[in-house]
Amino acid sequence: MRKLRTKAAVLAAVALVAAAFTAAPAQAAVQAAGGNNDPSCHPSSAHPRPVVFLHGLGATYYEDLNFLQSAVAAKGYCTFSQTYGAYPGFPVVGGLRPIADSAGEIKQFIGQVLAETGASQVDIVGHSEGGFQSLYVTKTQGISDKIGSVVSIAPPTHGTTFAGLTKLAYLLGQGERDSVGKALSTLGCPACDDLITDGAAVKKLTTGPIAQPGVKYTVITSRYDELVTPTDTSFVREPGVVNEYVQDTCPFDPVGHIGEAYDLNVWNLVTNALDPAHATKFFCTVGSPG
Numbered sequence: 001m002r003k004l005r006t007k008a009a010v011l012a013a014v015a016l017v018a019a020a021f022t023a024a025p026a027q028a029a030v031q032a033a034g035g036n037n038d039p040s041c042h043p044s045s046a047h048p049r050p051v052v053f054l055h056g057l058g059a060t061y062y063e064d065l066n067f068l069q070s071a072v073a074a075k076g077y078c079t080f081s082q083t084y085g086a087y088p089g090f091p092v093v094g095g096l097r098p099i100a101d102s103a104g105e106i107k108q109f110i111g112q113v114l115a116e117t118g119a120s121q122v123d124i125v126g127h128s129e130g131g132f133q134s135l136y137v138t139k140t141q142g143i144s145d146k147i148g149s150v151v152s153i154a155p156p157t158h159g160t161t162f163a164g165l166t167k168l169a170y171l172l173g174q175g176e177r178d179s180v181g182k183a184l185s186t187l188g189c190p191a192c193d194d195l196i197t198d199g200a201a202v203k204k205l206t207t208g209p210i211a212q213p214g215v216k217y218t219v220i221t222s223r224y225d226e227l228v229t230p231t232d233t234s235f236v237r238e239p240g241v242v243n244e245y246v247q248d249t250c251p252f253d254p255v256g257h258i259g260e261a262y263d264l265n266v267w268n269l270v271t272n273a274l275d276p277a278h279a280t281k282f283f284c285t286v287g288s289p290g
Contacts, residue, residue, distance in 0.1 A: 034073040037061075039116040041078035049148045050113050051123045051274065053081040054106065054130030056261065057095040057191060060086075064261050065127050071267055072125075072274070080113045080122075084133075085191060095129045099136060099194040099201035106133055107141040114146060121148040123274055127261045128227075129191060131155030131219075135236070136205050144212035151273045154221045154260050158206060158233040159197030210236050217241040218273035220266060224289060227257035244269065246287075255287030263287035 035041025043050055051072055055064035061081035073079040085095040085102035095102065110122055124147060126134035131152035138147050194201035211217050221234040223245050228234050235243040246253050250265040260266050264285045272279035 034075065034077040034079060036070055036073040036079055037081065038078070041117060043078050043117055043119050044076055047075075047077045047275070048119065049121050049123045050078040050080055050117050050119050051125055052106075052110055052113060053079060054124060054126035054133050055081070055083070055094055056128030056130050057189075057195075058093055059128075060092055060094045063092075065125065065130070067262060068125070068267050068270065072271060075271060077274070078117055078119075080109075082109050084109070085129075096189045096191055098190040099129075099133070100140075102191065103133060103137045103141055106137050107143055110137075110143060110146060121146050123147070123149045123151070125151045125153070125270055125274075126155065127153040128155070128257065129195065131234075132157060132195060132201070132205070135210055135217075136201060138212055138215055139205060139210060144215055147212075147215050149216040149274065150218070151270050152217070152219045152234075152236075153266060153270070154225055154228055154257055155219065155234050156195050156202075156228045157210070157219070157236060159195060159199055159202040160228045160233070209238060211238045211241050216276075218269075219243045220246065220260075220269050220273070222246045222253070222255045222257070222260055224254050225257045225260070242273070250284035253284060253287050254289040256289050259288035 034047070041050070053061070053065045053069045055061055060083040065081065069079045069081055083091065083094040084105045085097040086093055087096060113122055114120070124134040124138070126132070132155040134150045134152045135155060135157060138144050138150055193199055196202070217236060217240065219235050219241065221228065221231055223231055225231045225234070231245075235241075237243070246255055246260070246263065246265055246269065249269065253263065253265050255263045255266070265282075265287060268280075268282040
């Protein structure tokens with residue numbers, strides 16, 4: 001019961017933060033309204049590229065970056081997401097299948113978004129494995145000309161152990177935690193093998209340049225990330241790539257790996273990266289250390 005109460009309190013706090021982030025006068029909110037997984041959403045001149053959100057390992061489109069996605073949609077962007085890398089029979093556990101298989105799914109989804117919206121390019125925002133995929137898809141799937149910018153949150157760019165997969169599952173309900181356990185015991189986690197140091201996907205991503213010509217890259221992580229370590233292994237040390245710690249802007253934020261998806265400071269850094277010409281200063285808050 002204590003865990004359930006704690007989870008409810010955390011989610012309630014996140015909801016309040018999301019509301020604060022998107023709060024605006026009613027008329028302005030209507031004028032700025034974008035779309036959240038709305039195939040009829042047409043990008044505006046202010047935000048001409050739809051934003052595709054990629055969740056982390058063991059998560060889904062509705063449990064990881066969903067609050068950030070809604071906040072970005074409220075700023076006038078067309079936003080889209082799907083659960084990728086799930087096995088048949090385990091729809092509430094995404095990102096377990098091989099990285100290359102999931103990359104193909106994501107490529108197809110980006111094509112669908114472009115067809116629905118009429119846009120010529122998308123931006124990608126990914127967290128954890130989704131952050132890795134934002135880099136991997138752009139490099140390996142032959143669609144870099146369809147991608148305007150990549151904002152990668154805590155990606156295991158140079159590999160990790162992913163020892164915290166079950167910790168990520170604890171953001172979910174009991175049923176989802178059970179599904180994570182069943183999926184892992186029944187089908188395994190090829191993506192975990194792909195993303196360890198010297199894993200196949202890591203080797204493919206890091207052989208030769210990661211950054212593709214014409215794409216703007218921002219990598220954001222926390223000095224206190226406990227899953228992708230050493231933390232600077234997230235960074236892409238190549239010309240034109242912006243690598244930043246949350247603490248470079250908000251030095252007293254202790255946010256950890258999971259919390260980076262829900263952290264208000266990260267959200268502001270993401271929206272500034274999506275629209276650097278209109279980047280704004282913001283008041284720093286204190287995120288979750290977990």
